[in-house]
Every structure is written in structure tokens, then in C-alpha cells.
Amino acid sequence: MFNTVEKLITTRNLRPKKKEGFLKVISIFSFLGIMLGVATLIIVMSVMNGFKTELTNKILGFNSHITIKPYSDSISDKFYSNLKEEYKDIKIIKTYNGEAVIMMQDTAKGVLIRGIDSNNINQLDFFQKNIIDGDLNNFTDGTIILGKQLAIELGVVVGDRINIMSSSSMTTLFGAVPKQSNYKIAAVFSSGLYEFDKNIAFFNLEESLSFFEKTTEEINLEIFIKNPLNANKYKDEIQAKNSNLYVNSWSDINKSFFSALKVERNVMFLILTLIIIVAAFNIISGLTILIKNKTKEIAILKSLGLSKKSIIKSYFLTGFLIGFLATIFGVIFGVIFSIYIEEIRQFLSLVFNLQIFPEDVYFLNEMPSEISISSILTISAFSIFITILASLFPSLAVVKIEPIKALKYE
Secondary structure (H helix, E strand, C coil), X not given: CCCHHHHHHHHHHHCCCHHHHHHHHHHHHHHHHHHHHHHHHHHHXXXXXXXXXXXXXXXXXXXXXXXXXXXXXXXXXXXHHHHHHHCCCCEEXXXXXXXXXXXXXXXXXXXXXXXXXXXXXXXXXXXHHHEEEECHHHCCCCEEEEEHHHHHHHCCCCCCEEEEEEEEEEEECCEEEEEEEEEEEEEEECCCEHHHHHHEEEEEHHHHHHHCCCCHHHCEEEEECCCHHHHHHHHHHHHHHCCCEEEEEHHHHCHHHHHHHHHHHHHHHHHHHHHHHHHHHHHHHHHHHHHHHCHHHHHHHHHCCCCHHHHHHHHHHHHHHHHHHHHHHHHHHHHHHHHCXXXXXXXXXXXXXXXXXXXXXXXXXXXXXXXXXXXXHHHHHHHHHHHHHXXXXXXXXXXXXXXXXXXXXX
16 A cells, blocks of 8 residues: 555654654644543543443332323222233332431431332342341331431431421321321441432331321332333333323433433533544644645655655655554553543542542442443544544645745755
């Protein structure tokens, strides 16, 4: 593709003389710009991919895959039994959610109380994997399960008792007052999602209905399937059986969140590609100045019989090698950084005493990263394509150089 003469010219161009130091600076900045642009894109895309995957796994581990709520009809025992009979490969549990306030001395904390059937609790992977203290066998009437962050905030441990105030009221001699009850902490869970661990607690289903003064007609059904990606298929089938119930899949409930995440990812990609494009302009500037400075040499080469095509190829190769090598080094640096990003975060947090990737903002307790081969190939291909364009246009300028005029005015 490239002959010996073309390679020699390219090598000479990549090693400018001392008096051509400015060209060397431009070449270095072009190389660093493209390398850092590619590396940054890979790192950001890896973190965004990891963030989405980790949050999806946490959400699917904590929440049901399909939720059925009463609308104009209540959820009858017959409907519940028919579902269990027809879909033997899925887990169906009865739940009820309500808001309450935990009272601890001078502390008042609003929480979401999730009432869950204690007979089915051992079937759920979430409780099997995420209980870090206590025993599910102690989860009976009069007990509660708290999230790790909530327990820390309240300063309580398993075995302690807490007062909880309901949104419903009870009538006394002094009038209506909020209903309060005392509960023993049976266990503590840690889902890995800061907001969940801080704001959610679990009751026994019967206890929650009694506490909020609700009936069994107001319960929900939560369904867990083997493959969450098939949730919409099951949702449509169940909805067709009873149009008077609300049936939503996990993707419906979190649709706005994942849409926002996708938009943010695309915007970040667009912004960071500008770094590569700006760096590519440095290649254009560098080659343009190089060709200007080498006008006499180009004229001599033409006079000696070297074809215009060979001269164009040699200067094109000069710019292409800068961009290509920068892309390779950028990919290597980006992949290594993405693999060890959590260790790097911990090191920087320790050295500079900074809170990087705080849990209360990003929900996760560590920085996730998921390297995508398709993303790396897309970023690399884009970088090389921009490099080809940036190298091609200035190289074509050698066609306009006429040996007689160039040598006459030198």
C-alpha cells in the first residue's frame, strides 16, 4: 500500500527538525487530544453502562417484576388462585404499601412501609441475599425489618423497639389522634441502593393492613418471574384477563428513569466526541503548516519524478499515524482505567479527602463499570474516521504546488 519512499518521507515528517519545534508541539497536542478524548469516552460509556446495569439489577432484586393493583375491582381470592394455577413458574405474593413516621426520641423519620406476606418471604431472593443482621424466622406480627441506612440514622439494632405513627387516626376522649404502635426490629437488610435502604421498612401483611386500617380488598399482587425481560409479555396476558385492574411491569414503572439515563448517556457521548473533533483540527493545522514549510522539498521530489499520489499518501500517512496511534493508546488507557475505576476512586477519596460518587446522590455504594466491546469499536471507528478526514484534506494541497514556481521563489 505504501512504498519505501513514502514511508521514509512519513518518518522524516514525524521527526521534525529543531527549528520546526512548533510542529512538534502541534503533533503532541493532536496525539494527546485524540488519546484523552477516546479514553474519556470509553471511561464515561463504561461507567454509564455499569450504572444502568447495576441499577437495573438492584431494582429487579428489590422490586417485583409485575405489579397488580386494584382499580374499579378488588383483587379477588379467585383471581389470585387462578393466576397461581395458570403460572406455576412464577412467584406471586400479596402486599400493601403505606406511608408512616418512625418516632425515636427527638428524631422523626418518614418511611414507606411495605406489608408483605410472611408465609412467602423465604421464597424471595431479595431477603435471602440481603439480610445482614437478624433472622427472618423472627419476622412475625409486632416486628419490623429496616434498611441498613435507616437503622444507622435511627441508631438502632436488631432487638430494639421503635414507635411508628400511622397516617390513619384513632378516636380518643381528646378527639382524633394519629395511630401509634411499638414494634421490635426483627432484621436489617442492605440492598446496595442507598435510597431504598434509607426509606423503606417491611411489615407482615396482616400487620400492615391492621396498622393502616385497610381491608384485604385493597391489597396488591407482586409477581416475580424467572426472566424479567419477559415481564411485558406476562403483563399483557394478565391485563387481558381483567381490564379493571392496574397491571404494570418494572420497565413501565421505571420508564422515565431509564429514558433520562439514556438521554444523559447520548448527550455525554455527543459532548465528548467534540474533544476528538477539536484534536483532529490540530492534525489539519499541523499538516497544513508542515506542507507549507516543506514546499521546497515537495517541489524537488516532484522534479525528481515522484508522483503526486505518492506525495499525498506520505503526508496523509503522517496525519493518520498520529490519530491511529492516539486511538490505540486511548483505548488501552480507557479500558485499564475503567477496570480499576473503583480502586482509583477510593485512592483519590483517601488522598484528597473528597467524597467522589456519594451514595446519597448516585444510590450505589461503589462506582460501577461495564466495558462494552461494541462501544469501544464504535468510538475507535469514529476516531479513525475523523483522523482520515483530518489527514486527507491538507494532504490534497500538495497537488497545487508547482515545482517551477516553488523553487523560483524559495
